[in-house]
Amino acid sequence: MKCADCRFYEKIFGNCRRLPPVPVYEHTRFPRVSENDWCGEFKKREAPKQVEMFPKDKKGTRLTKEWQLDAEIGNWAVQQGLKPEEVLAEEEKFRDYWISVPGQKGIKLDWDATWRNHIRNAIKWKTEGPVK
Numbered sequence: 205m206k207c208a209d210c211r212f213y214e215k216i217f218g219n220c221r222r223l224p225p226v227p228v229y230e231h232t233r234f235p236r237v238s239e240n241d242w243c244g245e246f247k248k249r250e251a252p253k254q255v256e257m258f259p260k261d262k263k264g265t266r267l268t269k270e271w272q273l274d275a276e277i278g279n280w281a282v283q284q285g286l287k288p289e290e291v292l293a294e295e296e297k298f299r300d301y302w303i304s305v306p307g308q309k310g311i312k313l314d315w316d317a318t319w320r321n322h323i324r325n326a327i328k329w330k331t332e333g334p335v336k
Contacts, residue, residue: 205260206240206241206242207220207237207238207239207240207241207242207243208239208240210222210242210243213239215239217236218236218237218238218239219233219236219237220235220236220243221236222243223235232308247331254260262313262315264311264313265311265312265315266302266303266310266311267299267302267303267310267312268303269299269303271299271303271315272295273291273295273319274316275294276317277302277319277320278291278295280320280323281294281323284323284324284327285327286323286326286327290326291297291323292323294323294326297322297326298319298322302318
């Protein structure tokens with residue numbers, strides 16, 4: 205373990221910021237240390253964790269014209285407050301919209317999540333009206 209690995213080590217000036225600055229003549233400054241020094245007090249600086257939102261091997265897909273609403277997510281929409289006939293109307297709107305969207309915007313990794321967002325927006329528009 206070396207100072208260079210400590211989270212308190214400032215590489216540019218070679219300062220240790222573990223303790224408050226000390227007076228030096230008329231100024232104060234943090235103690236200067238070598239990259240190879242080590243006080244033995246602190247743990248190694250941890251690298252930031254990379255959070256992977258989606259697996260790299262998973263690719264998005266387009267919605268097909270044959271897409272039909274799965275019963276489970278259809279029931280979810282009813283539980284959110286839509287009537288069954290409203291869910292069927294939203295299914296048609298959803299399919300028509302997404303099969304007509306061109307390019308990258310029409311490709312999704314999770315169509316169920318896209319459906320849930322669509323239903324949340326439909327409920328919001330139903331109660332609040334369109335945003336002006």
